[in-house]
Structures are given as C-alpha cells and as structure tokens.
Amino acid sequence: MTAAYRAARDQLLAADSAEAARAGFRWPELGDEFNWAHDWFDVVAAGNDRTALWIVDAEGGDRRFSYAEMAARSDRLAVRLHEHGVRKGDHVLVMLGNQLELWETMLAVMKLGAVILPTSTMLDTNDLQDRIDRGHVAHVVTNHGETPKYDDVRGGFSRISVGGEAQGWTSYPTDLGEPAPEGATRPVVRTRTTDPCLVYFTSGTTSKPKMVVHTQTSYPVGHLSTMHWIGVRPGDVHLAISSPGWGKHAWSCFFAPWIAEATVFVHDTPRFDPGALLAQLEAAEVSTFCAPPTAWRMMLQHDLGLRPRALREVVSAGEPLNPEVIERVQAAWGLTIRDGYGQTETTAIIGNPPGAPVTPGAMGRPLPGVDVTLLDPLTGQAGDEGEVCLDLAERPVNLMAGYLGDPERTADSMRGGFFHTGDIATRDADGQLTFIGRTDDVFKSSDYKVSPFEVESALLQHAAVAESAVVPAPDDARLNVVKAYVALAAGWEPTAETAAAVLAHARTALPAYARVRRVEFAELPKTISGKIRRVELREREERAAAAGTRAEGEWRDEQFPELRSINPRR
Secondary structure, eight states: OHHHHHHHHHHHHHOSSHHHHHHHOOOOOOOSBOOHIIIIIHHHHTTOOSEEEEEEETTOOEEEEEHHHHHHHHHHHHHHHHHHTOOTTOEEEEEOOSSHHHHHHHHHHHHTTOEEEEOOTTOOHHHHHHHHHHTTOOEEEEEGGGGGGGTTOOSOOEEEEESSOOTTOEEOOSOTTSOOOTTOOOOOOOOBTTSEEEEEEOOOSSSSOOEEEEETTTTTTTTHHHHHHHTOOTTOEEEEOOOTTSHHHHIIIIIHHHHTTOEEEEEEOSSOOHHHHHHHHHHTTOOEEEOOHHHHHHHHHHOOOSOOTTOOEEEEOSSOOOHHHHHHHHHHHSOOOEEEEEOTTBSEEEEOOTTSOOOTTOOBEEOTTOOEEEEOTTTOOBSSEEEEEEEOTTOOTTBOOEETTOHHHHHHHTGGGEEEEEEEEEEOTTOOEEEEEETTTOEEETTEEEOHHHHHHHHTTSTTEEEEEEEEEEETTTEEEEEEEEEEOTTOOOSHHHHHHHHHHHHHHSBGGGOEEEEEEOOOOBOTTSOBOHHHHHHHHHHHHHHTOOOTTEEEGGGOGGGGGSOOBO
C-alpha cells in the first residue's frame, strides 16, 4: 500500500505540466486497510534526520524536530494515550495551538485508530459543550491555560492538560524525547480505508457548525491533490498561515507538506504581524508559502519589500483572491499567486498548479483526480455556469464520508448523484473556472444577476478599501440595489468625502447594473475562522427595509449629485 501511495505521489512530482499531471494521475489502490501515520509517515520517517517540523515563536525560540523524532515521539505518546484509555474509534477533541504537541498528538491518535476532532482555542464554554455533545467526545487534550473553559462543560470525557497540572486533569507526558521504557510498545492497530479519521467542525455562516467526517483516505490520500496544487516538493520549507482547528490547517500544515517529505515551518505568534512574517520568509528560506486573501492584503499594506531569496511558489485559498492583489505581488516579487479552491468537505479540487497559465480572478481548472460539473441550481442541467458539483458515479477519493449525526444534510449535499458545494462558478472556453459566489450570496438587481465577488474585487482597487462585503439592499423599484459594507484602510476616515470617492470609483470600475448605490463603513462580521458573514449583513438590510429605517453611517449615491456626471462603465 505504501508503494502505491508513493507511486501516485511521484507521478505528480515528476509531471512536467498541469496537463501531464492530470492525464497520468490515478488515485492509489490501497486495499482494505490503510493508516497514514503507520503506512506513510512512519515509513518515510525511518532513519530520516531531515526536519519535519520547525517552530519559531514570537520571542525568537527555535525548535526543530526530524521525521525520525516525530515518529518516535508520537509512538511514545500513543503508548501513554492507550494507557490513559484511548481506544480505536474513540473521539478525541484536540484543542491546541501551533505547538509541537499538536502535531505529535495528531499522529499518535491516528496510530491508535481513534478519531481526531481538531478544535480552535478561540471557542468558549458554550461552543465546547456543543462540540462535546454532538461530537460524542470521549477524551480532550488541551493546554493548561484552556482548562478553566471546561469547568462547566458536562460530559464523561477524560481530560489531558498540556504544559501544567490542573485538578481533575491528567498531565501530558513531558518525557517523549527520551528513550521509551523497556517493554513499552505501541499497540498495533489496523484501520480500514473507510474508518473515520478526522471530524472537522465547519464554522458555518448560517447555522450551527456542521461536523464533517473524513476517513483514513479522504484527507490522508486526498491531499495528494493539495500537494500538487501548492507545488511543495521533497526538501522544501513550507509555511502556511492557518490556525489549528480548521480544515485548511490539515491541508497545508500537516498532510500536503509531509506527503511531499518537506519541512512544515510554523511562525507561532499571538497575532498576525506582516513585518515579522516577511522577515521569517527570508530568514527560514521558505520555498512555498500559502496565505489567505486577508493576510495577503495586510502584507501589501505593510510593504512586501524584496522577494524572499528562496521563495518559489505562492498560493492562496479560503476565499477568492482579488486580481489586484495578484498583480501587486507579481510586480513586487515577480511571483504569481496561484489561487486554489476546496472546502472542509474536500481537499483541493480546483486550482492553478505550478507552471499553469493564471487568469487573474479565476480559480483555475479541476486538479488531478477530480471531475467538476457545473449544474444550474434551478434546472439541474450541466453547463458553463452553475453550482460547482462533483460526480458521484465514481466517488472522488478526496470527498468526506458525510456529516456526523446528520443523515438528512448528508443526503441533501449528495442529492441527484452529485456532491453539491453550494458555490457558483463560470467556465470559460479555456476551461478556467471563476468563482461567482455562494448560491445564497448572488442576487438580482433590476433583473440583472450581481456577483458580490465581482463588486468587492472592483472596490478593493480603491486605496480607501481594506476589505468589503457586498449584499442586496431591498428596493421597491429595482428589487434590490447594491450595498457595500467597507472596512477602511489605515489613514482613511468614514466621512462624506470618503463615501463619495468610493462611490465614484465604483461607477467607473463596474457595469451600470452592478453599481454600488449605498456604502456603509463598518467592521465586517466574521465567523471564528475569518469568513465574512454576509448572511448577517443581508438580514440587517432586510430588517431596515421592513422597518423603513436607515443606518446612521450609511451613505447613498443620491446624496452626491456630482456623481451623475460620472459615466458608469459599459
């Protein structure tokens, strides 16, 4: 099974073009049993002194662990966890930051055949109670400083505290770097390819977090596509800006780089510091770098400076990347940010792999092993515009098993023989796919379809706009008009002059039907994973329309007669 896995990986690494990679790739045939920690990581790690994990913290602390060390440490931890009572199939909630214990705990839990529930340290007691209950959690591993959050959490779960003693908690072992005691052998646990491996809580923009179940293959094998999209190769140093607890962290900070036999580089800081990050890209000789659009925008506001000397590949995911950001990074570094698309429910399924031509604003093409169909949400017909769907006739390896405890939602997401992502895209003559919006984000104004992403991308071209969210504002004459909530860039004030400047820019940058007619300067509501909650802004507009009220900080184009002399883009 390891040989088949390696062969599939090596085919992607050897391909000299995106077309060759897609044409030659086949998902590996692994048989009935597979455990990525046993059958891939431990095999790669045997006698391997290359750095697997490199952590630099805000105080300058520098810790490096080889593949062999990570395999040995996770073996010893698996013995301790088994003694603690962790068994195959148990659900283990792992609530840790970007620290050594996170990576070795994930490996150890996988080796025991238990199921990892990665969880953000930002959650409060109520959130944790929900996860404990719905996630059927049997064990919790968290930092000492987080243990008070569990004082009022009900449940019969066992508790392990990292970095300090706490009443009622078992202390995490501190001797994992020492030789294992004589006779201490890790239990041999075999897992089937279809056994659960991970449960991720999606942040959700409209409801309670969904619980996405991934098997021993859907993420561990499926992330071959992510490795290919990133372009990470053996011996690389890979840095991704991502917080533990979310699916993207597993994408870019665990599976993809270790599939490639690269180094996972972690810049562990309490908050995002663009200047410090840029310094680390240079100092650590990072070769591949992934960051969400928000981080790219913050780096641009700071000043990118010269291209870090070892940097070869730069990518972005999480939300669509605006073309202006791609152009500015290209001008500064001579590197093109390659966009990618996937969901917690999948690995990377669409992207611009290394060497592929990039159309600014487009997500790219389907990645190796993935077939994408665009289905009209109303008619269900396939075409060049519609919902991004995956054909289940030959079920994709890199697709979740389903939603834990929610068979109805699982069935709905896989209705009609397709997995439905809920995202709308278009496909051009070259096969490039461009994100339009969520099925519930796209709206009509005067019978024209408006894409929030298109409008937001245009607004970002104005210096005053750091970030924006576009929603429909109900209107008697036009059904809806376009309203933009704008987070201002540093140095700009929420004045009438700024509003007029933004509205004037929108007139020249957008077609008439997509013209922004209302603007409000405000902090954008976001999910805990950083995605904009447009649903909250839509509801705010609906309530205001029903009550006949208007936000105090809202500016409308009719307040600025001088705008009438500006001809909108045709």
